[in-house]
Amino acid sequence: MTAPGAGPPDALASAIAPGEAAAAASRATRFADAARPALADTRLRRTLGAAVAAERDRAAAAAAEPADWEELREAGRALRDAALLDLDTHLESLERAVTGAGGTVHWAADAAEARRIVVGLVRATGARDVLQAPSATVREAGLPGALARAGVTVRPAGLGDLIVGLGEEAPSHLSSPALHRDRAQVRELFLRGLPGAPADLSDDPADLAGAARAHLRDRFTGARVAVTGAAFLAADTGTAVLTESGGEGRMCLTLPGTLITVAGIDKVVPSWTDLEVLLQLLPRASSGDRMTPYVSAWTGVHPGDGPREFHLVLLDNGRTRALADEVGRAALRCIRCSACLNVCPVYERTGGGPYGPVLPGPVGAMLTPQLRGVESAANASLPFASTLCGACADVCPVKIDIPAILVHLRGTVVESRRARPVPTPELVLMRGLAWTMGDARRYRLAVRRGTRWARLLSRGGRIRRLPGLLGKWTDARDVPAPPARSFRDWQGRR
Amino acid sequence: MSSRDEILRRVRDALGGDRGTAPPVPRGYARRLTAAEAATRADVLALFTERVAENRATVRHVAADEVGTAVAAALWGREAKQIVVPADLPFGWLAELEGVRALADPPVLDAETLAASDAVVTGCAAAVALTGTVVLDGGRAQGRRALTLVPDYHLCVVHADQIAGTVPEVVARLDPARPLTWISGPSATRDVESVRAPGPHGPRHLEILVVED
Ligand code: SF4
Numbered sequence: 001m002t003a004p005g006a007g008p009p010d011a012l013a014s015a016i017a018p019g020e021a022a023a024a025a026s027r028a029t030r031f032a033d034a035a036r037p038a039l040a041d042t043r044l045r046r047t048l049g050a051a052v053a054a055e056r057d058r059a060a061a062a063a064a065e066p067a068d069w070e071e072l073r074e075a076g077r078a079l080r081d082a083a084l085l086d087l088d089t090h091l092e093s094l095e096r097a098v099t100g101a102g103g104t105v106h107w108a109a110d111a112a113e114a115r116r117i118v119v120g121l122v123r124a125t126g127a128r129d130v131l132q133a134p135s136a137t138v139r140e141a142g143l144p145g146a147l148a149r150a151g152v153t154v155r156p157a158g159l160g161d162l163i164v165g166l167g168e169e170a171p172s173h174l175s176s177p178a179l180h181r182d183r184a185q186v187r188e189l190f191l192r193g194l195p196g197a198p199a200d201l202s203d204d205p206a207d208l209a210g211a212a213r214a215h216l217r218d219r220f221t222g223a224r225v226a227v228t229g230a231a232f233l234a235a236d237t238g239t240a241v242l243t244e245s246g247g248e249g250r251m252c253l254t255l256p257g258t259l260i261t262v263a264g265i266d267k268v269v270p271s272w273t274d275l276e277v278l279l280q281l282l283p284r285a286s287s288g289d290r291m292t293p294y295v296s297a298w299t300g301v302h303p304g305d306g307p308r309e310f311h312l313v314l315l316d317n318g319r320t321r322a323l324a325d326e327v328g329r330a331a332l333r334c335i336r337c338s339a340c341l342n343v344c345p346v347y348e349r350t351g352g353g354p355y356g357p358v359l360p361g362p363v364g365a366m367l368t369p370q371l372r373g374v375e376s377a378a379n380a381s382l383p384f385a386s387t388l389c390g391a392c393a394d395v396c397p398v399k400i401d402i403p404a405i406l407v408h409l410r411g412t413v414v415e416s417r418r419a420r421p422v423p424t425p426e427l428v429l430m431r432g433l434a435w436t437m438g439d440a441r442r443y444r445l446a447v448r449r450g451t452r453w454a455r456l457l458s459r460g461g462r463i464r465r466l467p468g469l470l471g472k473w474t475d476a477r478d479v480p481a482p483p484a485r486s487f488r489d490w491q492g493r494r
Numbered sequence: 495m496s497s498r499d500e501i502l503r504r505v506r507d508a509l510g511g512d513r514g515t516a517p518p519v520p521r522g523y524a525r526r527l528t529a530a531e532a533a534t535r536a537d538v539l540a541l542f543t544e545r546v547a548e549n550r551a552t553v554r555h556v557a558a559d560e561v562g563t564a565v566a567a568a569l570w571g572r573e574a575k576q577i578v579v580p581a582d583l584p585f586g587w588l589a590e591l592e593g594v595r596a597l598a599d600p601p602v603l604d605a606e607t608l609a610a611s612d613a614v615v616t617g618c619a620a621a622v623a624l625t626g627t628v629v630l631d632g633g634r635a636q637g638r639r640a641l642t643l644v645p646d647y648h649l650c651v652v653h654a655d656q657i658a659g660t661v662p663e664v665v666a667r668l669d670p671a672r673p674l675t676w677i678s679g680p681s682a683t684r685d686v687e688s689v690r691a692p693g694p695h696g697p698r699h700l701e702i703l704v705v706e707d
Contacts, residue, residue: 051688054689055684066524067524068524071520071521071522071523074520075519078518078520079519082516085513085514086513087509088502088505088509091502107496113497157695158685158694159683162694178686179685179687179688181686186686205686205687206691208686208691209686209691209692210691216695220605220695239670245682245684245693246681246682246683247693247696250639250675251643251696254638254640255643265505276662277523280523289678290548290549291549291622291626291661292678293678293681294675294676294681295676296673299671299673302672304638305632305639305673306638306639314501316501316504320501320504320505320507323508323509324507
């Protein structure tokens with residue numbers, strides 16, 4: 001077993017930084033343009049399509065099992081809303097509880113402040129290496145790049161992060177960052193960049209995971225600092241919760257002497273007891289497991305067990321901006337389960353890249369414009385990166401009506417663009433849509449009426465271009481003609 | 495203004511003056527197993543056993559006076575040479591063990607020693623039948639969290655009366671002030687093509703002994 005840093009300087013060390021750069025570059029472009037290379041890549045589409053289909057099937061089976069799934073979703077929705085409605089009180093309570101248990105709480109208004117705090121904390125320990133557990137929030141804050149620039153070697157502890165690090169690319173999925181890579185590609189990446197990978201490495205996923213295990217385990221013993229995210233923070237007890245299947249999180253929060261956990265202020269739930277709901281919803285919706293193989297919960301520091309120092313960095317970075325929008329606010333209920341990605345027909349074809357570096361799929365289309373604003377063309381294009389088919393809303397474990405929020409955001413985008421005296425046809429359409437979809441009865445009637453018109457417009461079962469002013473808008477959007485009866489209609493009559 | 499105050503101010507501004515009170519959380523979900531899931535205590539044990547197996551862990555039932563034999567048999571079966579155990583492991587659990595070196599923690603074993611050990615034997619704090627989960631809280635016979643993380647094989651002894659039916663029942667039993675680890679099967683990953691494979695850290699083999707008294 002070699003101590004970290006003892007071996008030759010390795011390519012993995014700060015491998016995440018180039019990925020960040022690549023992701024940032026793709027952010028300059030609007031979704032439709034950024035998606036083009038992915039759409040042309042048949043290998044990527046095939047790999048991703050098969051992988052998300054597997055995830056989707058497992059999650060569907062897991063959600064169909066409990067007789068009280070709908071009650072759990074309803075409770076999950078309500079307690080996430082309750083958390084947001086009194087977020088200030090809960091944050092203060094969380095801070096008291098964590099501090100009382102020997103932890104330290106830091107507040108970061110934006111990503112830059114989070115980077116300053118974390119780099120400062122790592123410097124204070126004198127450590128040259130940091131272990132990093134998979135976390136969308138750590139990535140959102142740009143921590144791997146910032147640490148690398150500060151001369152600290154960042155070692156991804158998870159297999160998915162290891163693969164995207166070797167490929168120098170951005171992650172494509174929330175919970176499985178390397179889902180777009182097939183086994184042959186992973187094998188090639190390992191043979192090229194993974195120290196100690198055997199030359200006769202097969203492309204069996206178990207062998208690949210085994211080679212990664214040998215490499216990753218070689219590095220943990222000397223690590224003095226780890227950076228992780230958290231799935232939930234219980235405000236009343238100050239307990240942080242992390243769910244995972246590969247043990248990389250456990251390793252980060254158990255072995256090093258200093259643990260730095262970076263979490264969005266939206267991760268708060270009112271009470272420890274609420275986990276009885278969320279620990280049922282998250283695993284089933286996310287990986288299709290009844291329970292994720294590992295769930296860790298810790299409260300401050302535990303003398304004699306694990307880190308001697310615990311730092312919790314609470315990150316705003318646009319979350320309060322989203323909170324201010326009474327309609328869009330519901331997006332902050334999100335528990336990052338990935339279920340909406342796995343059912344999304346757009347995501348399945350484009351992968352995560354075109355959505356930008358932080359959040360892929362429907363959740364990204366819904367949250368990124370709210371966190372970052374819609375001034376940039378890239379973010380403004382995200383609410384339109386959806387067919388509004390509604391599959392995401394059907395699976396979301398905390399019942400976020402993602403299509404309704406996307407329609408609302410389309411309205412926001414169009415409003416923000418109307419320096420022109422005459423509203424664009426799109427603005428008129430979106431306002432109308434928002435009005436129709438805002439009410440169940442209106443929506444039902446409109447679907448029935450719309451079905452008849454749409455079937456008249458279709459050619460060979462597909463609608464390719466709407467007539468008149470909306471022609472340009474529909475240019476790049478083919479939709480199948482709707483069936484004669486909608487699902488709601490069919491279900492309602494049974 | 496500190497960032498703390500700034501963030502709290504932004505939250506208050508975002509929520510506005512009359513935010514109202516949050517409606518009570520509807521808790522119509524099941525707190526206990528239904529009669530269809532398990533009508534008797536024996537059904538709960540059967541459900542736990544089935545679910546642990548579905549999580550790809552090995553599970554066996556033993557009587558209270560057979561624990562020592564069962565532990566020894568399991569470790570011999572894996573050809574374990576050196577194992578680690580929490581220092582307060584019940585003495586009887588290792589009583590039959592011969593030819594295997596058992597290191598107690600504390601005194602704190604370093605990570606290299608843990609990595610050089612073939613197995614770890616512990617008890618647990620509670621278990622969930624419905625999900626096939628064991629929960630460790632660092633209490634008696636469980637040790638530090640690192641003990642059950644580094645060796646490749648974890649043998650966990652569960653007393654039948656520690657097994658509850660549902661997640662809500664177990665959450666109510668646990669003390670969040672303790673370090674908690676919920677374990678549902680061996681370490682796994684689906685990072686390559688969403689195909690399940692043994693995970694990069696944590697024991698790749700989990701064996702559970704259910705002690706029926
Ligand atoms: S929006 Fe809903 S389905 Fe999508 S990741 Fe968040 S919680 Fe899961």
